[in-house]
Amino acid sequence: MPYGYWGKVLFVDLSTGRVEAERLPDEVYRKYLGGYGLGVHILYERMPAGADPLGPENILGFLPGLLTGSGAPFSGRFMVAARSPLTGAWGDANCGGNFGPALRGAGYDGLFVTGVADRAVYLYIDGERVELRDAADLWGLDAVETEQTLRERLGSDVRVACIGPAGEQRSLLAGIVNDGGRIAARCGLGAVMGAKRLKAVVARGKARPPLADPQGFKRATADYRRLFRRRPSPWSRRVPSLFRRLLPLLRRLGIRPSGGPVQMVIDSFRIYGTAAGTAALIELGDAPVRNWTGIGPRDFPLDRSAHLSDDAVVQHNVRPYGCHACPVACGATVRLPDGGTGHKPEYETLAAFGPLVMNDDLAVVMRCNEICNRAGLDTISVGVAVAFALECAERGWLPPDLAGELPLRWGDGEAIVELVRRIVERRPGLGEWLADGVRRAAER
Known part of the structure; x- marks a missing residue:
């Protein structure tokens, strides 16, 4: 039984609509941990050399870290990775907010998206329920409007990572937004999402991977949090x-x-x-x-x-x-x-x-x-x-x-x-x- 990670990631092919949860060997986690490292591993192993950054072969990864959503202090961040259309090389962007913990809470250590949809879509993830849904009415909305619309439609407990008009227009300066202003901003990864016609990823989940020593983990995080308890002088x-x-x-x-x-x-x-x-x-x-x-x-x-x-x-x-x-x-x-x-x-x-x-x-x-x-x-x-x-x-x-x-x-x-x-x-x-x-x- 793995401790500290789920042992599975989600692959979505927008061209075919295929959705697959795949289990990864423990050795992958021991070598690459999660987040950035897991993104490097998957993109290197599975993306063809010379893939067009704005084409169907590019892999867009959403990657919570090994501690994301664990309750540890400062564990809310996640990475987005792909081949950058801005540089043509490896591209990654780090982001805070609440989307990363929701994706991890849905039971996945990462999400990898390939292909190009034939229309504007958004991806809905709620545990084993993973669906591609029409986003025609969302296309053209800004990032704040998109998130508000989806949370009103699906519930306030969902978290949304989306693109605004810049990503739709494939600006190489575009990022991916969650919480209305926390942005995975660098390397033009919003343009990759826009080229795939993926308007948003919506995740719902609060589950946590099992821990080898729950009480020890709780004590360690409590000790660390004591540094921040007193009011500023x-x-x-x-x-x-x-x-x-x-x-x-x-x-x-x-x-x-x-x-x-x-x-x-x-x-x-x-x-x-x-x-x-x-x-x-x-x-x-x-x-x-x-x-x-x-x-x-x-x-x-x-x-x-x-x-x-x-x-x-x-x-x-x-x-x-x-x-x-x-x-x-x-x-x-x-x-x-x-x-x-x-x-x-x-x-x-x-x-x-x-x-x-x-x-x-x-x-x-x-x-x-x-x-x-x-x-x-x-x-x-x-x-x-x-x-x-x-x-x-x-x-x-x-x-x-x-x-x-x-x-x-x-x-x-x-x-x-x-x-x-x-x-x-x-x-x-x-x-x-x-x-x-x-x-x-x-x-x-």
């Missing part, structure tokens, strides 16, 4: 602002701070999430500025970067939340500039639509984040594409048919938001030019 809220004031002095003295007391770091993440260190990283030169041509302290100093960091971000919080089994709970629903609600931007998004494009208006970052979340786009890659266009415009390198289409200036918030919208829509001109990323844009 009031002093923890002062740390980022005090640290910012010290940074110029530390830089002049040649001191490069790293790490910190464990409890202080934990408290900082619980209060601010990944936004805790945005200003500090810019000041230390660890964040991109002006499409990587700038220097943080000189070109995006603290009086600007503070608008995109710690208190400036969390003042918009409406409700904190955490991914599955996460005791830090660094996420939050925030109030958006238009009065609606969305997800708090993470550090990478703050950097991509902040110093990378020379914007210090948090409202612009939040608008871009919401547009990308709903479209199912990788905010890092989209921010890089926008920065590329801004530098090309500055240097006079824009293709003649695109020059003058939209005023492109560093830090112009409205132009940045408009360009993101055009990328989402693959609008002819700048939008189509940038929709597949910087490399494709440069080649054109």
Whole structure:
């Protein structure tokens, strides 16, 4: 009897509609564990060399980790893997939220999808009940609308991983979304899902694989959780602002701070999430500025970067939340500039639509984040594409048919938001030019 894993994965061929649960030898788990490793094993063994990333032979894997859904702290994450249409090589993306534990809870250590459906479909998984269902009414909806529709239809206990319009249009910057804003964003895997005409995967399940030592596992996880039980100290809220004031002095003295007391770091993440260190990283030169041509302290100093960091971000919080089994709970629903609600931007998004494009208006970052979340786009890659266009415009390198289409200036918030919208829509001109990323844009 296996302990800690189910010993089976699910294979779905969209071309034929065939669904098969396959048991894997124990040796596979001992060698590759699960998640990323299991994906490497299956894709290497079963995908033909030279498979078209957007063709039927590419295998799209959804891969919970060995501890996913076990109750262990931080065990809610999952991997998505396939041959990347962005690079042509191995592609993987990591994601939080609640979909991974639901897939594992349905009784599978992984899901592998091949083929291309003859129409838009979604995959429904509830234990041994696995069905391909029509998704014609979902095609064209954004990721948030898709998830809401499916949960209203199937029950609030299901979890949904889906694509938005960007994946449907096979943008090479498209990711796969769950929980309305947690995205397996890298490597263009949303385009793979869109090419397969697979709008969503829906999973229901809360089962856990048997453990060899349930009481020992329970004690170990309880000991670890004790680190996170106490409320953050009031002093923890002062740390980022005090640290910012010290940074110029530390830089002049040649001191490069790293790490910190464990409890202080934990408290900082619980209060601010990944936004805790945005200003500090810019000041230390660890964040991109002006499409990587700038220097943080000189070109995006603290009086600007503070608008995109710690208190400036969390003042918009409406409700904190955490991914599955996460005791830090660094996420939050925030109030958006238009009065609606969305997800708090993470550090990478703050950097991509902040110093990378020379914007210090948090409202612009939040608008871009919401547009990308709903479209199912990788905010890092989209921010890089926008920065590329801004530098090309500055240097006079824009293709003649695109020059003058939209005023492109560093830090112009409205132009940045408009360009993101055009990328989402693959609008002819700048939008189509940038929709597949910087490399494709440069080649054109």
